[in-house]
Amino acid sequence: MGRNKGIEQKVWPLADKVGTELNLEVVEVEFVKEAGKYFLRIYIDKPEGVDLDDCQAFSERIGVLLDEEDPIPQAYYLEVSSPGVERPLKKLSDFERFAGREAQIKTFAAIDGQKQFKGKLLGVRDGQVVIDAGKGELQIPVEQIAKAHLTFDF
Structure with missing residues (x-):
């Protein structure tokens, strides 16, 4: 298992916890390195679609949990967004x-x-x-x- 997949597996339960609290579905968690920088991207959704307020509330709550649990050893940028119109199908x-x-x-x-x-x-x-x-x-x-x-x- 790659290092990034291990981080994704550690973050996913934390993201699911926040999603449950906020009535949001976690669609995907990815940890990637782009142009020398690390990004933790979490895609969320709900039946009527997510808006900026949903992304902000999720980002604030997951940020606190990530600081407490500290599953990522290096510096990274957190991005929370909708999965978009070409949403991945996972389950x-x-x-x-x-x-x-x-x-x-x-x-x-x-x-x-x-x-x-x-x-x-x-x-x-x-x-x-x-x-x-x-x-x-x-x-x-x-x-x-x-x-x-x-x-x-x-």
Whole structure:
């Protein structure tokens, strides 16, 4: 496991605690190094969408917890935001919740000769994500999903 993944795993329960307190869903936690600086990014959401007040309240509360727990040994910048219109899909419940929406899914191994699928999410059936990528329904085993997110055509 990489160092950054270890930090993300330490921060996620703290973020979940704050999310629960504020009735917000933690969508993703990432710790990355960009241009020589470290960034802790936490993406939050709620059914009606998050606003600046949600991000500020979450940032203030998680900041206190991060100072108390001190899971990150180096200096970093904290960023809290919405996941955006191309929200990542991480949990089975995400694939159910966003059924009917367009999504892109990348798999670890080829399924029917391809590793990238774009189409309409149809939900979850028997523990597999179901998508209509233009050739009828395709079931993708959840353990084969490397990355998935909603898509939006501008």
